[in-house]
Structures are given as structure tokens and as C-alpha cells.
Amino acid sequence: EAGVTQFPSHSVIEKGQTVTLRCDPISGHDNLYWYRRVMGKEIKFLLHFVKESKQDESGMPNNRFLAERTGGTYSTLKVQPAELEDSGVYFCASSHYVDEQYFGPGTRLTVT
Amino acid sequence: AQSVTQLGSHVSVSEGALVLLRCNYSSSVPPYLFWYVQYPNQGLQLLLKYTSAATLVKGINGFEAEFKKSETSFHLTKPSAHMSDAAEYFCAVSAGEYNFNKFYFGSGTKLNVKP
Numbered sequence: 001e002a003g004v005t006q007f008p009s010h011s012v013i014e015k016g017q018t019v020t021l022r023c024d025p026i027s028g029h030d031n032l033y034w035y036r037r038v039m040g041k042e043i044k045f046l047l048h049f050v051k052e053s054k055q056d057e058s059g060m061p062n063n064r065f066l067a068e069r070t071g072g073t074y075s076t077l078k079v080q081p082a083e084l085e086d087s088g089v090y091f092c093a094s095s096h097y098v099d100e101q102y103f104g105p106g107t108r109l110t111v112t
Numbered sequence: 113a114q115s116v117t118q119l120g121s122h123v124s125v126s127e128g129a130l131v132l133l134r135c136n137y138s139s140s141v142p143p144y145l146f147w148y149v150q151y152p153n154q155g156l157q158l159l160l161k162y163t164s165a166a167t168l169v170k171g172i173n174g175f176e177a178e179f180k181k182s183e184t185s186f187h188l189t190k191p192s193a194h195m196s197d198a199a200e201y202f203c204a205v206s207a208g209e210y211n212f213n214k215f216y217f218g219s220g221t222k223l224n225v226k227p
Contacts, residue, residue, distance in 0.1 A: 003155070004155065031213060033213070033215075035215075035217075040121075040219070040220070041219055042116070042216075042217045042218055042219045042220070043156075043202065043204075043215075043217035043220075044217070045214050045215060045216070048213050048214065055213065056213065056214060058214075059214075091155070091156065093156075095213075098144075098206075098212040098213050099144055099161060099163045099206075099212065100158060100161065101158075101215065102158070103148070103155045103156035103157075104155050105153070105154055105155040106155060
């Protein structure tokens, strides 16, 4: 069974540019989550999809962040325009049941 | 909101020594609790979880953790460290009774194992 995959693994962009991160969950997992870790601090929840619907987006920092999950399969997280404080590692996770989330390797985003 | 505190951002032990990584949480309702490990250049891997069953939870690679409600703790232990245990460890708690989907993580503890 393939795990959660994320693309790209690294991205370096300039302030003001746009970046789109992609997450492919484990097949059959209706729940998909985005988290972010900034500068070695704690990993923070961003949002949660159930299939294609946003169940909880309380962790999204501001309206420069847009997450989508069309068709209930893969998800994208777009940052537009990117700011310096958006740098960090963005993790995606998926689950079938609520008591176990499977994480991807993360995308390291650097905004210069 | 929940919060998780991991005492010690870096812990160093000798190979064969006891590993103890501390985690305290705040929660007004019985939580679900987790330990994840991240090896270099890899994603987070679930080590073990507590979901209101036995308070002593055994995980992979010889790790275990004990849920102590009175102390609001969920410390991770391993009797004998191995070089391959060097990694970063994260404690996490779910958001509580009505939202088990939202995890709160600690800041992580990097474990160094000396030969």
C-alpha cells in the first residue's frame, strides 16, 4: 500500500510569488489534513477535509492560503502571494479512522 | 484549546541506556494521545497511540508510553537505546471529545544516541 505522497519535496520561491503544494493521500482515506511546522516549532494544524468538503479550516493563517480537494482524492494548498513567514515544512496526512493519521514526508517551503 | 509540552528539545543518551522522552498535555476531556517519530528526510511515523484502552501502550521498535491522567503525562520510554533510534520525536494530542480529527503537537525532541 502506497503511503501519503507530497510534491514537491522542496520549493524555494521569492516573496510575492505563488506556490502550489500537492498531497496524494492513501487510497480510500476520506480524511485529509494539512499541517505546518515553522522554524523548528510545533507542528500546527491547518485544515481537515472529509472527501471534498472542508470540515475544519480553523488553522488556516489567512486568506493567502487556499486549499482544495476536488473529487475527494488529491489536495492542493496554494499560497498566494507568499510571504517570508510562510517558510516552513508543510505536512499532509490522511486517515480512514479518527484515531490514526498517516503523514507524508512534507514539503519544505523557503520564501526568500 | 489543547496544548502539548515536550520537555527538552534535545536529549542525548548512550547506546544501551534508558530512553525517556517527556510529554505533558492539557485537556479538559479524555484525549487521544500519540507519539510520532521522524527520521531524517522521512515523514512522521506513528510509534504508538492511547485511545482510552490500557494505560500502558506498547508501540513499535520497543517503545512504550504510559498515560497518567493525574499527571496529564504521556512519557515515552525504551529500556535500551539503539543507534537507529536517533530521530526527532513528537507527542500529539487530539482536540477532544467532539473533534478527534484535529491534532495538537509538541515542539519535538531530537534524540541523539552516542556509541
